[in-house]
Amino acid sequence: xxxxxxxxxxxxxxxxxxxxxxxxxxxxxxxxxxxxxxxxxxxxxxxxxxxxxxxxxxxxxxxxxxxxxxxxxxxxxxxxxxxxxxxxxxxxxxxxxxxxxxxxxxxxxxxx
Numbered sequence: 001x002x003x004x005x006x007x008x009x010x011x012x013x014x015x016x017x018x019x020x021x022x023x024x025x026x027x028x029x030x031x032x033x034x035x036x037x038x039x040x041x042x043x044x045x046x047x048x049x050x051x052x053x054x055x056x057x058x059x060x061x062x063x064x065x066x067x068x069x070x071x072x073x074x075x076x077x078x079x080x081x082x083x084x085x086x087x088x089x090x091x092x093x094x095x096x097x098x099x100x101x102x103x104x105x106x107x108x109x110x111x112x
Contacts, residue, residue, distance in 0.1 A: 002108040007032060008012075008100040021079040022109050028078065032059070032099075036085075040093045045078065059083045059105070060093040068111050082110045 001020050006012065014031040027048035031050055034041050041059035046052050053076065057069050068080045068103050083093065086106045094103040 002106055005030070005036075005105040006100070007105055009034075009094075009097050011096075017107075019079065019107050021107070022077055027077060028053075031091060034096050036096075039095070041099055053078065056094075057081075059099070059103075061085050061103075064090075074110055075094055077110060080108045082106045082108075 005017055011034050015030045017030060018027050019021045025077040029046040032041060043057045043059055045054045049103055054073055067082050070081045084106050086102055
């Protein structure tokens with residue numbers, strides 16, 4: 001079941017989430033921050049105990065199937081994640097002020 005994770009454009013966000021992924025509840029910590037040097041948002045994913053699972057995932061949109069930011073981590077069974085442009089901008093990725101306003105984070109089961 002696809003779930004929207006509410007984000008803001010605060011420069012550093014640390015969010016604890018409980019997600020329904022692959023018919024089980026998955027608890028994760030998401031650290032989301034804006035890289036001034038790269039000019040895009042980055043996400044780190046940790047387990048509920050704070051152990052880093054994946055670092056430095058760029059929050060970029062994409063065309064199917066490349067849109068799934070977690071595709072290469074399918075073996076971890078933590079689901080799939082997408083940055084969704086809500087249609088109010090023509091950008092391919094949110095700038096420092098657009099995350100949460102014009103773009104959302106969608107999390108779903110592992111992609112087939």
